Amino acid sequence: MEFFPHHKVYDFMKVSRFFIVTTLSLAFVSIVLFFTHGLSYGIDFAGGTVVQLKYEQAAPMDKIREALAKDKLFSGAIVTEFGSPEEVQIRFASTTDGVTHDVGDIIRSTLKDSGTFDVRKVDIVGPKVGGELRQKGIMAAVLSMLGIMIYVGFRFEWTFAVASIITLMHDVAITTGALILFKVEMSLDVLAAILTLIGYSINDTIIIYDRIREELKSTKDMDLMHVINTSVSKTLSRTILTVLTVFFVVFTLYVFGGEIIHGFSFTMLIGLIIGSYSSIFISAPFLKVLGFSVEGYKNKMALKEKNRLEKAKMRSQYEKGTV
């Protein structure tokens, strides 16, 4: 089975200007959203308490809210259904730091008249811990981008490194924008999904860059746009196939993974689409934007080759004892 006619070279670059402008503006809008609306942080980062209960019958939401309203500790508590009508999630900002008696115990006694329930989960994250987790998360994201940039710079060219980082920032920005838009809470799992998306997106980009590098070596064509079009077309079926297989598994995670992992799988789904799209329409054409030229590259390679040959010649002369 084949998805695409194999000999055809699609003119991706013709439309790339339109895509670059569109999605970079989208990324920009996401950044604006980030500063105006902001992400809604889960308790992992903001601190606070989340309690998850499962009632024997449908959860008495009004009774729960009423009972919670009596205690100042629970002010601003958000009570929501969680996956099924029997399950509720209660979230509020307060935490207690007592080891022997904590807010989980208090909520248990506060709600004891609301019906028979099983406390399935109590998460309490103190404000200090939340701050630390946020700091570590940002560190991980920044460091992984830096690491990728250094690696790509080392294996390819600096223009490739810069273009790949711009692509990654574009991906992260748009995914974050989607999180804000769909009101997905920023939790440790979602952060992990974003970092995975960084890994996935660069993976895709590198496959295309690798092909461009290969084409550059063999082609006589001096037009970068042609080289990119050929490379992207040749890797297109791979890109689509891998997106499909990963999409299958992320989609099953999204459908079967349960409420707890929804944030993760949602982020992965969005990130997967953005990441594959951007490796074709952002990372490749950005080489042109950054002024990469085939001629320059070829000259550089020729110079490198010349130096290598000269060195080899010197060595052989040295070994023969003529120098």
Place this chain on the structure above:
Amino acid sequence: MNSTGKFNYRLVIFLIAIIFGVVMSMPTFLQTQKGAKVSLGLDLQGGLHMVLGVKTEEAIKSKVKSIASSVKFFAQSNDVIIDDLRAIEETISFSLLDKDEEKKIDEMLKTISGLQVNKEALKYTLTLSDKEKDLIKEYALSQAVETIRNRLDQFGLSEPNVAKQGSDKILVELPGVKNAEDEQRARELIAKAAHLQLMAVDEKKQDRSATMSPTEAEQYGDVILSDAKSDHIRYILKEIPILDGSMLTDAKVGFDQMQQPVINFTLNSEGAKIFGDFTAGNVGNRLAIVLDNKVYSAPNIRERIGGGSGQISGGFSVKEAHDVAIALRSGALLAPVTMLEKRSIGPSLGADSIHASLMALVSGFVLVSAFMLFYYRMAGVVANIALIANLFLLIAIMALFGATLTLPGMAGIVLTIGMAVDANVIINERIRELLRQGMPITQAIEHGYENAMSAILDSNITSILTSVLLYVYGTGPIKGFAISTAIGISVSMLTAILGTHGIYDLLRSRIEKSNHNPIMWFGIKRSH
């Protein structure tokens, strides 16, 4: 051996890897008693995860207090008159009345390590050096870890994990805690200071206990503590205890004549001597048994008590007595602990999560392998064999590392399925390209692998790079995710590249016999 007569080392390595993977992952799948296996994280099996903060600065304060009492003890027993001895926060101050005694006291202070002595005329200010403070903090933390671990071990929970985190935090993980009652008991046990003191009742002042203020008591060198059962009963006690729990060697639950649970404790020889001397000299007076600043009992001393054993009674339940005895045996906490983070997961939620993620794993696997089969025919079969081997090896290596499987870790494994076939997709697409140029299959396979190598390596290395950073900067379950993806990707290089190549080597003669039929082997029509 394959048809060319060359030794098929790829297949041999692959087969060894498969055998290794299947054998080493068996303990995990069958959950046998013996052998290394992947244990389930707290989010999957239920349990209690806590990050406790240790107030290490309290350990410094109590150290400062104890230095103050030894200064006081020294002055009293050597007839050195000092005035206005104060221990406020982390500073001790006092004045020496007689300049002739200066040498004596200076020498004594020199014996205390890490003490900084500041003198203005005869007014002394004592502080601890920063280095000493750091040492005390460090000791308080490791002592707290040790103590909590001891207590939990004796409590009888399965596999408690207690570890230092940073400079003032402790991670406590209790997979055995399944309900609210167990959790409450475990938390009380952890937090109990278990500071036992034997103190003399100030008999001259005791009749004023109802009215005296704490500040007034302080002036007499006394302290007011209330009874464990009733806050209204107060005792006026000598501030400096006769002895404390550090001289305790054992504590056991027993029963008194009324069949009430009590705790019998035994003192070491030094403690026994002090206890004996004190009781001999104070017959008729009362001795208060104080635990965590509550008076449990204050019996009259009828005679000298030798042998160094005593009893704490005071209306415990049997469970409480049991827990207090554990806490006493494992020693007092030098610094109080607070709760910074707590995650408790009920076993039913964990079971739901396992079910959901297994569902995702199986359906993800079925979808991907069916797709590969459909798209690539025989090459799909080969890729699927590598994929199965990958999963076994992944579990085996995680088991060897003693890794814990968390819910994000499960997500990582599911994701690995998608990522692992990527290498085969890249290789197969390269092979197809060559086949279209009219190359025979066997040759196309060799060149296809060669051409695909740099792309696979570069992309996998960057993915592993991000996983490593995720591991270093992630916490708890996220680390689980990082481990499973990093191992999964690394293993895929063995199975998806070397393994599949070995299989093709094995099939070489069959490929040739089939007259290099590309539709059967790689799912594309022969080029013209």
